[in-house]
Amino acid sequence: MKPSFLPGWVLSLACIAAVAGMVGTPVAATAADIELQGRELVVSGMLDGSAIKTFTEQLASGTVRTVVFEDLSGGTADAAGAFADAIRASGVDTEIRGQCMAACAYAFLAGKTHRFGYGFQVNGILLPVAARPTAAELAVRWRGEEAHKTLADFTPPTASTAGTATAKPVEASVPPVKDNWQPDHGILFTASPTLFGRIYNAYYCDGTQGRDFSKCERISDADPYKLGVLTP
Template sequence: MSLSCLAVAGSAGAAELELQGRRLVVSGTLDGSKVKAFTEHLGSGAVRVVVFEDSFGGTAEAAGAYADAIRESGVQTEVRGHCMAACAYAFLAGKTHRFGRGLQVNGILLPVAARPTAAELAVRWRGEEARKTLADFTPAPGATDAAAARPIETSVTAPAPKDNWQPDHGVLFTASPTLFGRIYNTYYCDGTQGRDFSKCERLSDADPYKLGVLTE
């Protein structure tokens, strides 16, 4: 199984929630349609783990709302399959955050405004730094409703005014199963590759555990 397994066509629909015991599975686009229900689930205290499964983006506003609910409830987060852009920032808000087990290729794409340096990679997605990075894609107070709803998802065709997000642009962390365990790789994708992530530039010395993207 290779990075090309992450290449997909089309975009997922609106977010869907499914409660599986003490695990809440979130799939689809984080567009804000399920924020209230999501917050209520976490507020009940019945959820221990939020599992993001094949979520290909959403809005910065929704990402912030999901992240706040996750952070306040102290739940863990997990990714099964793909977790792109808005999903990735919500994922990082977990008390611990990990990739799911199984035979699937897992990938998480964290959007960036520009190619990060080695020094930026080392701290960019730890604690408060993750919030600061999300703020790069969040409208300032007083922005118009149109700007507030601007997407940070991989399916958009052009950035909104004053938006520095580009489609499929970010740092991609992947985990692929092999006979000898999982292999972890990190790539910088400049957006020109579209959904063919095998064309992204591989980054050395960018282990997701060392960088705080995965914690267990």
């Protein structure tokens, strides 16, 4: 896949190179690390579901105003759904500082408002997709319930949803679980700070580039605010 170079390509490549640098090194953490900092609940590491109980208890306390995702490399679809449900039920805002990849992205979208953090760091969010969205799909794919429906594409079928009308054993009626959660395949939105404000760019990554996101194809006219990925 060849990247599409448009005006401002130097800043674009610098931005995705910075994101690639953040995810190029294997993450040592195997579970989410949760820390309450005033009215912010900071989540880092990886969403594997092990910390969901602590997470929901913190949200239930009523002291949290914003959930901050800080350099999360991904996680599982089930964990993404659990974190998203807890965020949506509590009505808190969400924020990204650094990277928020795959599973983290769907939890992020559940916030009442969802934004990139301020400061001089490069921010990036990669939303996994099963196939490249059309322009029409991009316009609505990550708004409200549509984001929740998209997550269902990556959730394995359960016995309650995959059963048939015949009296077959559950094992026979549920197809083998297929791992279609590909953290390197999706739409990557990046923001890099400059003297004139932040520069926003969007890319389609088909997964063949691995963690070298500089090889992803640039998408024109994909403003994250217009698409609902970020809110004002």
